Amino acid sequence: MADAPKTSASLHRPDGWEIVRRSKPAMISLVFLAVLVVLAFTVPFFLPDALKTTSNGAFLPPLASGVDAPVTHVCGTDKNGQDLFYRLLTGAQVSMGVGIVGAAISLIIGTLYGMISGFMGGRVDALMMRVVDLLYAVPRILFIMIFIAAFDSVFKDWLDGIRLWSQEAGWKRLEEAAHYLMPYSKIVVMIISLGLVEWLTMARIIRGQVLVLRELTFVTASRAMGQSNWQILRKHLLPNLSTIILTYLTLTIPAVILDESFLSFLGLGIEDPAASWGSLLKDGAQVINPVESKWWLLAFPAVLMSLSLLALNFLGDGLRDAFDPKSAD
Amino acid sequence: MFSFLLRRLFSSILVLFFAVSLTFLLIRLLPGGPFDREKGGSAKVQENLQEKYKLNGSLWQQYTSYMADLARLDMRLSTKYRDWTVAEILEQKMPSSLKLGGIAFVIASTLGVLLGAVAAMRRDTPVDVGAMLGALLAISIPSFITGPFLIAVFALWLHWLPVGGWGDVSHLILPSICLSMPYIAYVARLMRNSLLDVLKSDFLRTARAKGLTEAQAVSRHALKVAILPVVTYLGPLAANLLTGSMIVETVFNISGAGSIFVNSIQNRDPFPLCGAVIVYCTLLIVFNLIVDLLYSVLDKRIRVHG
Numbered sequence: 001m002a003d004a005p006k007t008s009a010s011l012h013r014p015d016g017w018e019i020v021r022r023s024k025p026a027m028i029s030l031v032f033l034a035v036l037v038v039l040a041f042t043v044p045f046f047l048p049d050a051l052k053t054t055s056n057g058a059f060l061p062p063l064a065s066g067v068d069a070p071v072t073h074v075c076g077t078d079k080n081g082q083d084l085f086y087r088l089l090t091g092a093q094v095s096m097g098v099g100i101v102g103a104a105i106s107l108i109i110g111t112l113y114g115m116i117s118g119f120m121g122g123r124v125d126a127l128m129m130r131v132v133d134l135l136y137a138v139p140r141i142l143f144i145m146i147f148i149a150a151f152d153s154v155f156k157d158w159l160d161g162i163r164l165w166s167q168e169a170g171w172k173r174l175e176e177a178a179h180y181l182m183p184y185s186k187i188v189v190m191i192i193s194l195g196l197v198e199w200l201t202m203a204r205i206i207r208g209q210v211l212v213l214r215e216l217t218f219v220t221a222s223r224a225m226g227q228s229n230w231q232i233l234r235k236h237l238l239p240n241l242s243t244i245i246l247t248y249l250t251l252t253i254p255a256v257i258l259d260e261s262f263l264s265f266l267g268l269g270i271e272d273p274a275a276s277w278g279s280l281l282k283d284g285a286q287v288i289n290p291v292e293s294k295w296w297l298l299a300f301p302a303v304l305m306s307l308s309l310l311a312l313n314f315l316g317d318g319l320r321d322a323f324d325p326k327s328a329d
Numbered sequence: 330m331f332s333f334l335l336r337r338l339f340s341s342i343l344v345l346f347f348a349v350s351l352t353f354l355l356i357r358l359l360p361g362g363p364f365d366r367e368k369g370g371s372a373k374v375q376e377n378l379q380e381k382y383k384l385n386g387s388l389w390q391q392y393t394s395y396m397a398d399l400a401r402l403d404m405r406l407s408t409k410y411r412d413w414t415v416a417e418i419l420e421q422k423m424p425s426s427l428k429l430g431g432i433a434f435v436i437a438s439t440l441g442v443l444l445g446a447v448a449a450m451r452r453d454t455p456v457d458v459g460a461m462l463g464a465l466l467a468i469s470i471p472s473f474i475t476g477p478f479l480i481a482v483f484a485l486w487l488h489w490l491p492v493g494g495w496g497d498v499s500h501l502i503l504p505s506i507c508l509s510m511p512y513i514a515y516v517a518r519l520m521r522n523s524l525l526d527v528l529k530s531d532f533l534r535t536a537r538a539k540g541l542t543e544a545q546a547v548s549r550h551a552l553k554v555a556i557l558p559v560v561t562y563l564g565p566l567a568a569n570l571l572t573g574s575m576i577v578e579t580v581f582n583i584s585g586a587g588s589i590f591v592n593s594i595q596n597r598d599p600f601p602l603c604g605a606v607i608v609y610c611t612l613l614i615v616f617n618l619i620v621d622l623l624y625s626v627l628d629k630r631i632r633v634h635g
């Protein structure tokens with residue numbers, strides 16, 4: 001943007017896609033992430049079933065062949081003889097899924113909150129922002145864990161209820177499904193909990209933007225035309241906020257992924273047999289010892305996770321610098 | 330000045346009050362209580378325990394009686410570690426966190442400011458690009474990756490430093506690097522962007538015009554202004570670092586305050602949790618106050634007023 005001629009820069013505001021296309025690191029990041037997501041959601045379907053369960057071949061190094069079945073463990077196996085390559089891909093599904101959906105939830109809350117606060121102004125705004133300040137003062141981990149504890153028992157009770165009910169009704173399939181889904185309910189719990197906590201920064205930024213936007217003449221004009229507050233918010237302010245929302249979505253996704261992996265690393269998040277990058281790293285960190293290095297259990301998830309977060313941050317930074325260079329921190 | 334401090338004190342107590350209330354209510358509203366796993370948990374035993382730990386009666390009664398005790402500076406007992414008061418737990422766990430967090434804070438602030446300033450002065454050179462790439466990398470790699478990695482290289486492979494534990498200086502090196510790494514990066518990025526803005530300003534052009542070298546101009550005039558946003562960030566950072574990091578404590582096997590939050594919630598142990606929140610909030614308030622006072626020292630245009 002800096003070297004573009006002044007006149008064209010002021011006339012034409014580039015959209016997100018143009019900015020990403022112009023910047024090489026952002027483009028590489030985008031391609032990397034796209035490939036990763038596609039691979040994570042397709043490749044597991046084509047892998048032989050022998051790779052998807054536990055086996056007797058525990059701690060096999062990379063490229064070793066399986067003990068129970070004639071398969072190659074590209075990234076080695078873990079303590080239960082599970083194939084690390086398969087778990088890396090399903091872990092990417094979970095981590096990315098939690099990151100994207102969790103960030104989207106926090107985005108919706110943060111945008112609504114920020115828009116209302118900024119648009120109402122005055123006392124409402126002051127009160128709403130004090131609430132945000134207060135929530136900042138309580139450690140975030142506290143809310144996340146309290147939400148997890150609250151939702152976890154609720155979801156598990158539901159599934160257990162369904163299981164017992166179907167057992168009585170004699171619906172074998174449903175009973176098995178409920179039993180099978182039990183460890184995966186944590187994923188939904190994580191998504192909701194993280195989404196409910198991560199919106200504070202978003203709300204502040206959106207509010208700041210709305211404070212500027214609502215003073216502009218087109219808002220006065222639309223009010224003069226008799227449009228309601230809600231119509232002005234939806235039709236006139238939201239489109240103007242879309243770029244900044246997109247930018248902070250890109251930056252919130254890695255934050256949510258980090259939170260999820262942090263909790264899973266401490267054993268509070270995703271549970272076996274489901275996996276996420278954090279839970280894989282936990283398994284990897286547990287087995288580093290001087291006698292016999294099982295480096296692959298730590299190295300592969302670490303590299304995959306770091307590269308993904310790096311790519312997301314590159315993308316988010318690029319977008320932010322281009323859209324609003326002032327807010328860069 | 331005095332009325333400013335008085336006003337801040339009042340709003341600080343208000344924030345502290347709300348934060349503790351919220352924490353207490355949330356943990357008491359959670360499903361499951363602290364005495365659920367009590368052996369031979371007859372109703373009578375539960376009742377007695379609740380009475381002993383002052384968790385009987387309605388939620389409102391529990392809350393008001395706790396607040397009354399807090400006003401008398403009594404943080405009560407842990408329901409999990411039965412013979413311990415919250416004050417004793419904090420006394421035992423805080424020193425290691427304060428030490429580690431303090432070191433990490435000094436590293437993060439000095440190294441971050443230095444790196445950011447150098448990067449800004451050498452804008453768009455390989456130094457700048459390299460430093461900013463390194464910073465992004467440090468932000469992207471979480472501490473539970475750097476921690477095990479540092480252990481694997483420096484403790485298990487090179488045998489230079491101990492794997493974990495607590496004792497002499499050698500035990501501090503790896504955890505403080507691990508803890509400070511992402512924050513060095515944050516501070517460096519903040520510093521670079523802020524200094525770049527200042528370098529474009531008029532008063533710096535004047536400084537150059539009167540014959541100062543770039544280094545003199547930066548060190549005498551620009552740094553003082555450019556460091557303001559960094560100082561704002563450092564306030565909450567100090568509170569965060571000093572209350573301990575659960576991850577670093579777990580990875581390096583250190584008994585610190587970071588685990589109080591997580592363990593207390595797991596055990597539904599309300600009073601240590603509230604105690605830890607009180608410590609965190611107090612630190613946050615104190616450091617934010619220091620930041621405000623530093624602001625008026627660094628930038629004469631800003632005056633604190635009541």
